[in-house]
Amino acid sequence: MALEKITQVTGRGVHVPGDDLDTDRIIPARFMKCITFDGLGEFAFYDARAFAKADGQVHPFDNPRHAGAGILLSGSNFGCGSSREHAPQALYRFGIRAIVAESFAEIFFGNSITLGMPCVVMSGDNIRAVAQLIDSDPAALATVDLTGRKFSIADMDFPIAIPDHAHEALVSGKWDAIADLLEGVEAVRERAAALPYMAA
Amino acid sequence: MESSAHRHETPAKRTFIRSILASLRWTVHFEGFHMSQTLLDKVWQAHAVRTLPNGATQLLIGTHLIHEVTSPQAFGMLRDLGLRVLYPSRTFATVDHIVPTDERVEPFSDDLADAMIKALRKNCAEHGITFFDLPTGRQGIVHIVGPEQGITQPGTTIACGDSHTSTHGAFGAIAFGIGTSQVRDVLATQTMALHKPKVRRINVNGRLSPGVYAKDVILHIIRRLGVNGGLGFAYEYGGTTFDAFTQEERMTVCNMSIEGGARVGYVNPDETTFAYLQGRPYAPKGAEWDAAVTRWRATASDPGAFYDDTVTYEASTIAPTVTWGINPGQAIFIHENVPSPHEVPEKDRATAEEALAHMSLQPGRPIKGTKVDVAFLGSCTNGRLSDLQEVARHIRGRKVRAGVKAIVVPGSQGVASVAESMGLAEIFREAGFEWRGAGCSMCLGMNPDKLVGNQLCASSSNRNFKGRQGSPTGRTVLMSPLMVAAAAVTGEISDAREIFSVN
Numbered sequence A: 001m002a003l004e005k006i007t008q009v010t011g012r013g014v015h016v017p018g019d020d021l022d023t024d025r026i027i028p029a030r031f032m033k034c035i036t037f038d039g040l041g042e043f044a045f046y047d048a049r050a051f052a053k054a055d056g057q058v059h060p061f062d063n064p065r066h067a068g069a070g071i072l073l074s075g076s077n078f079g080c081g082s083s084r085e086h087a088p089q090a091l092y093r094f095g096i097r098a099i100v101a102e103s104f105a106e107i108f109f110g111n112s113i114t115l116g117m118p119c120v121v122m123s124g125d126n127i128r129a130v131a132q133l134i135d136s137d138p139a140a141l142a143t144v145d146l147t148g149r150k151f152s153i154a155d156m157d158f159p160i161a162i163p164d165h166a167h168e169a170l171v172s173g174k175w176d177a178i179a180d181l182l183e184g185v186e187a188v189r190e191r192a193a194a195l196p197y198m199a200a
Numbered sequence B: 001m002e003s004s005a006h007r008h009e010t011p012a013k014r015t016f017i018r019s020i021l022a023s024l025r026w027t028v029h030f031e032g033f034h035m036s037q038t039l040l041d042k043v044w045q046a047h048a049v050r051t052l053p054n055g056a057t058q059l060l061i062g063t064h065l066i067h068e069v070t071s072p073q074a075f076g077m078l079r080d081l082g083l084r085v086l087y088p089s090r091t092f093a094t095v096d097h098i099v100p101t102d103e104r105v106e107p108f109s110d111d112l113a114d115a116m117i118k119a120l121r122k123n124c125a126e127h128g129i130t131f132f133d134l135p136t137g138r139q140g141i142v143h144i145v146g147p148e149q150g151i152t153q154p155g156t157t158i159a160c161g162d163s164h165t166s167t168h169g170a171f172g173a174i175a176f177g178i179g180t181s182q183v184r185d186v187l188a189t190q191t192m193a194l195h196k197p198k199v200r201r202i203n204v205n206g207r208l209s210p211g212v213y214a215k216d217v218i219l220h221i222i223r224r225l226g227v228n229g230g231l232g233f234a235y236e237y238g239g240t241t242f243d244a245f246t247q248e249e250r251m252t253v254c255n256m257s258i259e260g261g262a263r264v265g266y267v268n269p270d271e272t273t274f275a276y277l278q279g280r281p282y283a284p285k286g287a288e289w290d291a292a293v294t295r296w297r298a299t300a301s302d303p304g305a306f307y308d309d310t311v312t313y314e315a316s317t318i319a320p321t322v323t324w325g326i327n328p329g330q331a332i333f334i335h336e337n338v339p340s341p342h343e344v345p346e347k348d349r350a351t352a353e354e355a356l357a358h359m360s361l362q363p364g365r366p367i368k369g370t371k372v373d374v375a376f377l378g379s380c381t382n383g384r385l386s387d388l389q390e391v392a393r394h395i396r397g398r399k400v401r402a403g404v405k406a407i408v409v410p411g412s413q414g415v416a417s418v419a420e421s422m423g424l425a426e427i428f429r430e431a432g433f434e435w436r437g438a439g440c441s442m443c444l445g446m447n448p449d450k451l452v453g454n455q456l457c458a459s460s461s462n463r464n465f466k467g468r469q470g471s472p473t474g475r476t477v478l479m480s481p482l483m484v485a486a487a488a489v490t491g492e493i494s495d496a497r498e499i500f501s502v503n
Helices: A045-055 A087-095 A105-112 A125-138 A165-169 A178-183 A187-192 B011-034 B038-047 B072-081 B110-127 B144-146 B163-171 B180-189 B214-225 B240-244 B246-256 B271-277 B286-301 B345-360 B385-395 B411-421 B424-431 B481-490
Strands: A010-017 A072-073 A096-101 A119-121 A140-144 A150-153 A156-159 B049-050 B056-058 B062-065 B091-094 B130-132 B157-160 B176-179 B191-194 B196-204 B233-238 B264-267 B309-316 B320-322 B329-331 B375-376 B405-408 B458-459 B473-478
Touching: A010 A125, A010 A178, A072 B286, A087 A105, A096 A125, A096 B180, A105 A119, A105 A165, A105 B180, A105 B329, A125 A150, A125 A156, A140 B240, A150 A178, A150 B072, A178 B180, A178 B191, A187 B056, B038 B049, B038 B056, B038 B176, B038 B233, B038 B264, B038 B286, B062 B110, B062 B144, B062 B180, B072 B110, B072 B180, B091 B144, B110 B130, B130 B214, B130 B264, B144 B157, B144 B163, B144 B214, B144 B411, B157 B163, B163 B246, B163 B264, B163 B271, B176 B240, B180 B191, B196 B214, B196 B240, B214 B246, B214 B320, B214 B329, B233 B240, B233 B246, B246 B264, B246 B271, B246 B385, B375 B481, B385 B424, B385 B481, B405 B424, B411 B424, B458 B481
Parallel strands: A010 A072, A072 A096, A096 A119, B062 B091, B062 B157, B091 B130, B157 B176, B196 B233, B196 B309, B233 B264, B375 B405, B375 B458, B458 B473
Antiparallel strands: A010 A140, A140 A150, A150 A156, B049 B056, B056 B191, B320 B329, B320 B473
């Protein structure tokens, strides 16, 4: 299964501030009553967007200045909570292609990489600095450069970090593991045969 | 010796032989290391199939549990790729998230829920997967059904498309919550690509005071270590408090490992574990049982095993704990005041302010006395028989306060039927609780059991995220089952020890 080699993602940025933005916030459970992932994009941050509207404010995902943004910036422990792949799927289908945060919850991180949506870590200070740049010039193109391990916007570079294995998976076009796993099926059978509870 | 023995060999041959010697030394070293491994080391080693090109381990997943919410897309992906389920006998299904708890006649009034259960039924039939469906009497929350059926066993690997899969670690299994693409991977290959986590040993020693429960222990641990403190770690729970815990108490703690950021949590298996499993439908029988127990015993962490980190708590210092905010780490003892944002570390201040605004709580005021609208007793954290028994023991003869909606949702049909035969259902009904059918229910509000508006719910569940219980403005306060009962009878957040004279 030939997959795209993801070495960099370029797009406009959108900043959704806050720490511990959990998967229920990213997509409330009531929108998971579905048997496909189609159409989940409109439910990304659904309640937060509705709250903002009710308060006479505009959530970044509804702000026309950020329409079409492909790079999401947020705080620490992004995606904590449930294992629902619906969360990264909703963001991806909304149009997000890379996420920059201070840290990520583990299951969300893995789910996102499997979709080919890089999650990279940047310092809080730099994220806030970039957020200001985006606010003053929402059309500025940003680049998550995996090869150079840097985030670039408006002629400025900021260092980013990503674990080596995720980096390798993305840049080599092996971010969906299924092909590699299928190649190992004979070894799987051997291993399983050696385990009494699998043989029983 | 080595250099003189090989002095006359060609350089190429010397290199070759040295490489062999190096690998022998590695093996010797490895065998020595083997004497002091953690359970995680042993289970990982027994299930590692090979190393993938990107350095991840292709890890065999012995037991796969599926439910209706995160599996339909995985089966769809299998169809798209023309793949079959590799080991249908190692996947077990049930239906829990969307099942109504007050109607058991199909079709369900919710069309989407009805479509989901029908999809699971079809997928299981097509691939030959065992399905603990509604009419079987064995349906329930997947993390309660696995142990109850004896499917969850020590020394095994388990995966399920649900983050509370860590529950199964209570048996000394290494159990992972996974996304839907990984559900596909496990269906198609019985493996996943994973990186071995570090291990943090969490000791809790001593006796818990009366009225303090396993739920308080895990809320306390998360409060101390933070909601992302476990990132990259598996939590190994131990110490004399865990030694004395029942299997169900261990499940409550392991269940919420993920709320502390640890994807995996486990307790080493012991006699308590084996006694729980013996005689259960999928537990080994006869001579196989004895062999299994011998194997299981050997999977426990060795004395002197290396831990990447160790923390220790004294059980006697833990009091009944409740959450005041919008993540499970925002927790205080029942006698403490709601914190002011300036009291929390600067990095947590914005979240604290957001939490206080959402919860409509006043900083610096006691949490005790906060008005409660709903009391929810259930979930994969606290919906087991012992939870219901403990509450029933104290609730007998008491009444839910007028105006409070109180529901009991047994974790499985198995739990429900035993509880009913023991008369527990009647005690709850007498007290004014609604006695429901088994499922996830109001833990995440995917079925009709939801908070309305900004109702405040005293909940024995595991997450107090904004909107978690089905209403975007709903408010959740996490606590032990007996604390939920105390809130139900008083209509406010209360100290169960006072309400039920626990001492």
